[in-house]
Amino acid sequence: xxxxxxxxxxxxxxxNRGKETIKIKATRLGLKGATSNSYKYIxxxxxxxxxxxxxxxxxxxxxxxxxxxxxxxICKERKMWCIDFEDFIAFLKxxxxxxxxxxxxxxxxxxxxxxxxxxxxxxxxxxWKK
Numbered sequence: 330x331x332x333x334x335x336x337x338x339x340x341x342x343x344x345n346r347g348k349e350t351i352k353i354k355a356t357r358l359g360l361k362g363a364t365s366n367s368y369k370y371i372x373x374x375x376x377x378x379x380x381x382x383x384x385x386x387x388x389x390x391x392x393x394x395x396x397x398x399x400x401x402x403i404c405k406e407r408k409m410w411c412i413d414f415e416d417f418i419a420f421l422k423x424x425x426x427x428x429x430x431x432x433x434x435x436x437x438x439x440x441x442x443x444x445x446x447x448x449x450x451x452x453x454x455x456x457w458k459k
Contacts, residue, residue, distance in 0.1 A: 336437045370411040373398070381432025390427070396420045418442070431456065 341348050373391065377384040388410075390396040397416040402408050421428065422444050430448045435441065 336434055338434055338436065369414060371414055371417060373410050373412065376412055376417060379433060379437050380428050382428065390420070390424075395424060395427075421445075 337348055337351050340346075341351050344351070371379075373387040374384050376396075377387045380387075387396065391398045391410060391412075396412065397420070398410045398412045400408055400410055403411075418438065421438075422442075425444075425448050430445065430452045433445075438445065
């Protein structure tokens with residue numbers, strides 16, 4: 330677990346506490362965005378962890394032009410791919426057939442969008458059809 334990058338569910342499991350307890354404590358501590366996503370940019374590796382897919386798949390989406398990303402300097406000697414979080418959400422919404430919502434932890438996107446709830450329902454139904 331790394332500070333600022335953990336979901337409420339991950340913190341809950343790590344501390345062996347209830348989800349509501351974690352939310353209440355975060356609110357009392359004045360942690361802005363504790364129950365929402367506070368990312369501006371994410372890396373392809375972080376995107377792959379959120380989606381539960383191999384990072385190479387995310388890089389393929391970038392190279393094929395499906396997922397917008399910028400190759401930018403993060404320090405003097407190092408450059409890396411950065412995905413604007415809003416572009417990531419737009420990609421997920423537009424390309425729902427490319428990923429499985431059952432692999433995405435609840436609230437790992439910070440908010441459960443209406444289209445995401447619908448996709449979760451559809452993916453769950455597809456799983457039971459098989």
